Amino acid sequence: MLKIPPHQVAGHQAGNGKLGPLVDESGRFYKPLQGDERGSNELKFYTSFSSDSRIPEHISKFFPTFYGTQLIEASDGSGLKPHLVLEDLSIGRVNPSIVDIKMGSRTWAPEASEEYIQKCLKKDRETSSLPLGFRLSGIQIYGNKESGYWKPERTSMQNLPAEEVKLILKKFVSSNTSTGMDLQPDCAFTATVYGGSTGILSQLLEMKAWFEDQTTYHFYSCSILIMFEKGLALEGQNPGGQIKLIDFAHVTEGRGVIDHNFLGGLCSLIKLISEILTAPNEHKSLVSSVNGVN
Amino acid sequence: MLKIPPHQVAGHQAGNGKLGPLVDESGRFYKPLQGDERGSNELKFYTSFSSDSRIPEHISKFFPTFYGTQLIEASDGSGLKPHLVLEDLSIGRVNPSIVDIKMGSRTWAPEASEEYIQKCLKKDRETSSLPLGFRLSGIQIYGNKESGYWKPERTSMQNLPAEEVKLILKKFVSSNTSTGMDLQPDCAFTATVYGGSTGILSQLLEMKAWFEDQTTYHFYSCSILIMFEKGLALEGQNPGGQIKLIDFAHVTEGRGVIDHNFLGGLCSLIKLISEILTAPNEHKSLVSSVNGVN
Numbered sequence: 001m002l003k004i005p006p007h008q009v010a011g012h013q014a015g016n017g018k019l020g021p022l023v024d025e026s027g028r029f030y031k032p033l034q035g036d037e038r039g040s041n042e043l044k045f046y047t048s049f050s051s052d053s054r055i056p057e058h059i060s061k062f063f064p065t066f067y068g069t070q071l072i073e074a075s076d077g078s079g080l081k082p083h084l085v086l087e088d089l090s091i092g093r094v095n096p097s098i099v100d101i102k103m104g105s106r107t108w109a110p111e112a113s114e115e116y117i118q119k120c121l122k123k124d125r126e127t128s129s130l131p132l133g134f135r136l137s138g139i140q141i142y143g144n145k146e147s148g149y150w151k152p153e154r155t156s157m158q159n160l161p162a163e164e165v166k167l168i169l170k171k172f173v174s175s176n177t178s179t180g181m182d183l184q185p186d187c188a189f190t191a192t193v194y195g196g197s198t199g200i201l202s203q204l205l206e207m208k209a210w211f212e213d214q215t216t217y218h219f220y221s222c223s224i225l226i227m228f229e230k231g232l233a234l235e236g237q238n239p240g241g242q243i244k245l246i247d248f249a250h251v252t253e254g255r256g257v258i259d260h261n262f263l264g265g266l267c268s269l270i271k272l273i274s275e276i277l278t279a280p281n282e283h284k285s286l287v288s289s290v291n292g293v294n
Numbered sequence: 295m296l297k298i299p300p301h302q303v304a305g306h307q308a309g310n311g312k313l314g315p316l317v318d319e320s321g322r323f324y325k326p327l328q329g330d331e332r333g334s335n336e337l338k339f340y341t342s343f344s345s346d347s348r349i350p351e352h353i354s355k356f357f358p359t360f361y362g363t364q365l366i367e368a369s370d371g372s373g374l375k376p377h378l379v380l381e382d383l384s385i386g387r388v389n390p391s392i393v394d395i396k397m398g399s400r401t402w403a404p405e406a407s408e409e410y411i412q413k414c415l416k417k418d419r420e421t422s423s424l425p426l427g428f429r430l431s432g433i434q435i436y437g438n439k440e441s442g443y444w445k446p447e448r449t450s451m452q453n454l455p456a457e458e459v460k461l462i463l464k465k466f467v468s469s470n471t472s473t474g475m476d477l478q479p480d481c482a483f484t485a486t487v488y489g490g491s492t493g494i495l496s497q498l499l500e501m502k503a504w505f506e507d508q509t510t511y512h513f514y515s516c517s518i519l520i521m522f523e524k525g526l527a528l529e530g531q532n533p534g535g536q537i538k539l540i541d542f543a544h545v546t547e548g549r550g551v552i553d554h555n556f557l558g559g560l561c562s563l564i565k566l567i568s569e570i571l572t573a574p575n576e577h578k579s580l581v582s583s584v585n586g587v588n
Binding site (some may be wrong): 078085105108121125130131132133161162163166212213255256257258260261263264265267268270271 | 346399400404415419424425427455456457460507509537549550551552554555557558559561562564565
């Protein structure tokens with residue numbers, strides 16, 4: 001029985017007759033293969049990457065498992081359509097908090113079409129991609145049983161200055177309920193989610209070390225997902241913080257050069273999260289005065 | 295007594311009635327203050343940086359010492375003009391080999407004028423800046439007393455693919471004479487120039503650690519100079535390999551974000567130099583076949 005993924009925060013979404021990904025109960029995620037070269041490019045990437053013996057296990061774990069392609073009924077009712085069959089990254093999670101971060105100050109490859117380059121360049125300049133090296137593409141933060149999720153408008157997240165992005169990454173690891181998201185974040189789970197030897201920062205640093213070395217793939221317009229379970233954090237358990245890379249429709253060949261565009265954005269994200277870990281409460285007064293709270 | 299710098303490899307050059315920098319015998323370098331905002335911006339940077347107490351000594355050593363400004367006779371005969379007074383980086387060097395590497399896949403700041411952005415973007419796309427994260431802006435490689443310097447046309451260096459850039463960075467540390475530059479490079483001084491605890495790679499890594507952390511300056515269109523004395527290397531002495539940062543007319547405020555654009559290019563350069571150190575002779579067969587040698 002296929003259904004609409006309950007925890008998708010960015011990208012094309014199924015429902016209301018629209019084409020989008022579906023999930024089943026066995027933990028598989030069905031992503032419609034886009035009809036143009038984006039679809040063939042993403043399939044080419046998954047096929048190449050999943051059979052690339054040079055990728056160490058501590059890196060391949062950051063990517064969704066690939067199970068090939070399959071013809072299934074498309075979500076928009078247009079009949080059988082080819083889908084990529086991937087690991088459902090939210091399987092086993094109850095109330096995941098998730099942020100989708102589109103990486104790179106440049107979301108276009110040098111060899112893309114002029115029309116596509118101009119479209120991306122305009123968006124990179126209008127959003128925080130250019131100043132920050134990445135932009136927030138979507139987010140959901142679990143509050144509690146009563147308040148549910150805080151899930152702001154996606155476009156409202158894309159063009160924030162560094163201090164605002166940092167504030168959102170603090171809210172992400174706070175115990176505030178979703179109705180309390182306008183208050184200053186208490187940063188209650190900073191150390192348990194971002195910190196520690198298996199926390200988000202450690203995982204980002206592991207990914208960084210690979211990007212400093214690998215010259216096979218350039219990951220244009222690809223996203224890092226950061227996920228964890230606030231419910232577990234509230235109970236004092238390990239919240240299962242995890243990063244995953246998704247969206248490979250614009251991956252190109254590295255041709256012997258590292259992906260300095262992705263890597264630059266990754267270092268920028270690492271710096272922001274390091275600062276939050278070092279001084280989680282540094283901006284409380286700023287937040288209070290902005291919201292008139294105290 | 296002011297004269298034209300003997301070892302300038304890029305940028306505006308004095309001589310033939312043109313405006314360019316001059317040097318004196320006491321080790322000072324006089325750079326004409328550009329009349330537009332580039333001049334005021336570069337002066338602002340040197341003034342701010344040289345009084346910034348947060349810059350540790352192991353980082354400030356990568357920058358030319360700043361001695362203020364001075365009115366001197368301009369090289370183009372136009373009379374007294376304000377000049378930045380800087381350390382002459384080639385002082386004490388006899389026959390330096392020098393490469394000027396313009397850093398970043400993007401040489402324009404987000405806040406630059408539309409006209410300037412379009413001009414830079416075009417050049418970044420036409421050169422190796424976009425694919426590599428940097429471009430070679432100029433080079434001189436000392437051969438020996440008889441052959442002098444190999445100093446190819448500057449524009450011929452700017453749009454090379456990664457393998458060709460790597461080849462030039464191998465020639466840079468080879469004992470080939472300047473007349474033998476078409477032959478395969480012997481990479482004789484790879485370890486002594488690029489390697490070792492005080493070599494070029496170590497210095498680049500020291501600079502990288504700072505760029506991963508500092509959020510004060512964004513160094514658009516700035517260059518790394520790499521210099522050493524082949525004469526000393528030939529005599530088995532320490533060749534004095536050194537990196538320096540120059541050209542700060544387009545530095546902007548970091549606003550709490552790292553310079554991911556410079557850092558990405560720096561990591562790309564570090565990767566290429568690491569590969570040369572690991573396998574200096576890997577491409578000999580390619581070089582031989584290209585040049586019809588063997």
